[in-house]
Amino acid sequence: MTLPKALAAQPSQSRGRAFPEEDRAPRGPRDLFQRDRDRIVHSVAFRRLRHKTQVFVAPDGDHFRVRLTHSIEVAQIGRTMARALGLNEDLTEALCLAHDLGHPPFGHGGEEALDEALSDAGGFDHNGHTLRLVTCLENPYPGFDGLNLSWEALEGLAKHNGPVAEPKWAMTEANRIRDLELDTWPSLEAQVAAIADDIAYDNHDIDDGLRSGVLELDALLEEPFVARHWADIERRHPGLDRGKRLKALVRDGIGTMVGDVLDETRRRVTEAGVETIDEVRRAGRALVGFSSELQEEERGLKRHLYAHLYDSDALRPIRIEAQRIVADLARFYRDNPASLPAGWQRGEGAEARLRGIGDYLAGMTDRFAIARHHELIGPVNLPDRF
Numbered sequence: 001m002t003l004p005k006a007l008a009a010q011p012s013q014s015r016g017r018a019f020p021e022e023d024r025a026p027r028g029p030r031d032l033f034q035r036d037r038d039r040i041v042h043s044v045a046f047r048r049l050r051h052k053t054q055v056f057v058a059p060d061g062d063h064f065r066v067r068l069t070h071s072i073e074v075a076q077i078g079r080t081m082a083r084a085l086g087l088n089e090d091l092t093e094a095l096c097l098a099h100d101l102g103h104p105p106f107g108h109g110g111e112e113a114l115d116e117a118l119s120d121a122g123g124f125d126h127n128g129h130t131l132r133l134v135t136c137l138e139n140p141y142p143g144f145d146g147l148n149l150s151w152e153a154l155e156g157l158a159k160h161n162g163p164v165a166e167p168k169w170a171m172t173e174a175n176r177i178r179d180l181e182l183d184t185w186p187s188l189e190a191q192v193a194a195i196a197d198d199i200a201y202d203n204h205d206i207d208d209g210l211r212s213g214v215l216e217l218d219a220l221l222e223e224p225f226v227a228r229h230w231a232d233i234e235r236r237h238p239g240l241d242r243g244k245r246l247k248a249l250v251r252d253g254i255g256t257m258v259g260d261v262l263d264e265t266r267r268r269v270t271e272a273g274v275e276t277i278d279e280v281r282r283a284g285r286a287l288v289g290f291s292s293e294l295q296e297e298e299r300g301l302k303r304h305l306y307a308h309l310y311d312s313d314a315l316r317p318i319r320i321e322a323q324r325i326v327a328d329l330a331r332f333y334r335d336n337p338a339s340l341p342a343g344w345q346r347g348e349g350a351e352a353r354l355r356g357i358g359d360y361l362a363g364m365t366d367r368f369a370i371a372r373h374h375e376l377i378g379p380v381n382l383p384d385r386f
Helices: 032-041 044-051 067-085 089-098 107-117 126-137 151-159 169-177 188-212 224-236 242-272 277-281 292-310 316-335 350-363 366-376
Strands: none
Touching: 032 089, 032 151, 044 067, 044 126, 044 366, 067 089, 067 188, 067 242, 089 151, 089 188, 107 316, 107 350, 126 151, 126 169, 126 350, 151 169, 151 188, 188 242, 188 292, 224 242, 224 292, 242 292, 316 350, 316 366
């Protein structure tokens, strides 16, 4: 069952772009949200995601996920749910593809190090930096800075995780360009993008964690969500070899979560009685999400992944070394501002200079940051395996 059509974002009813576009060059038969998606796909920031950490830093294994492949997988899950609910697939896909554009090298560990290094210039957060990229730093067009995305795309990128009560400086600046109504909930498309992100990394990080040997299957099977699916696969396919059973585990996990979100979203929308997108924004709660039963299991799974994968003994030293690389580079450019490439120097004033350093470092891929550290500061100590 799809949701009422009035709850889906419509390109014809968009609040439009910040800057009028009168360029008459050929653009093809695409509507507003399709162009948003395509501008993201063709951006430099999107291409850089292929060499940015998802879980493992600069992995040497070709089969581990990186930030780019994660974003594509999120988009696939988001499109599936948007279609089933009757929402706008193009806007959903655009938000899924762009949600991680602002990540610096080395994932959340790199973000923590960069935030601390720039604490006297307003700090750093990847969500705000995503807005900064698409409104300021990407410059492929002659008449304006940024990608000039639709209001709906900017709103979704800013608020896909819900209202923003205390935006940092980057999001505040983006909000000055367009009032994104940061105190309200976003569209259903943005809410779908957010839950698609959770579904993707919950299940795909299990896959990568087991492949790497950091996660142990016996310990993972103590989680009810995993144990239930593992047993069901054995019932359906008795004697299936371990490798295929693990692949089925990931597929089934995604399928269960997607089905649960679709049912729960329909229930919440009916219960809330919303009839327009503006009523969705004023609903006071997320209308897309897991049922209470699955949410409890999913939270338990997340706790397991944090304890046994993201914060594991195997990865903790790597995260610490990655954070040292970012901190060292930030310190080097603070002490040697003339070494910053000309395109990243932000004019007069210490704050502007530091934010230029942040923009430059945030744009680095893992391997570029490692190479700059070798060149400017000294060797790094990251294992080849991860």
